[in-house]
Amino acid sequence: MIDVFKGIFILSGAIFMLLAALGILRLPDLLTRMHATTKAAALGVILIMLAVALHFAQVGVVARAFAIIVFILMTAPVAAHVLGRAGYFVGSKLWSGTVKDELRPNYDPLTHELKSGMETEANARRQPRETDAP
């Protein structure tokens, strides 16, 4: 019984990783590629670590396997967020079929200033602050 579950976990984890690799190869731009890899690869690692925990069934090994799972769950979104942000700042091109880019009209890539889109002419002007360099 446990062998069956182990086999299912290992195979489905490997197939999810293959799906992530297919996604990164086939999808058209940076953000869609990240959407494929981040989630599918994290799920693949989680499934394989569950199989490892089932296979060994010792306290130390199960604790380490769950430590890996928690680590992946905490770091994968952070890494994806940081990379997507850096990719947008760097100016990576979006797919030609992109429907909406709400940041484009409100964000200035040179000064890193972001507008809310609701400003009047007066309060959009930058006020000098005490922390400004002289």
Add this chain to the structure above:
Amino acid sequence: METVILISQVVMALALILAFVRVVRGPSLPDRVVALELFASIVVGLVGVTAIQTGVPSFLDAAIVIALMGFLAAIGFARFLERGGPRDD
């Protein structure tokens, strides 16, 4: 069980090859960084399968270290890219 492990290793090796194609072809640097992060995830999976195959649970420590290195490399590359400003490659 051996057959399942062999099949999964073949599938993950195929995934590594596909990710490597993206590393080579990737039109911009962020694409390559994303592909390298996927690399780290797949290698963590391969190490887990190897732990099952050989029956040595110490491989999991190596998997933890590889996952940590992948995360730190992604963060470092993102800082490096962001500092550079807009680029065209």
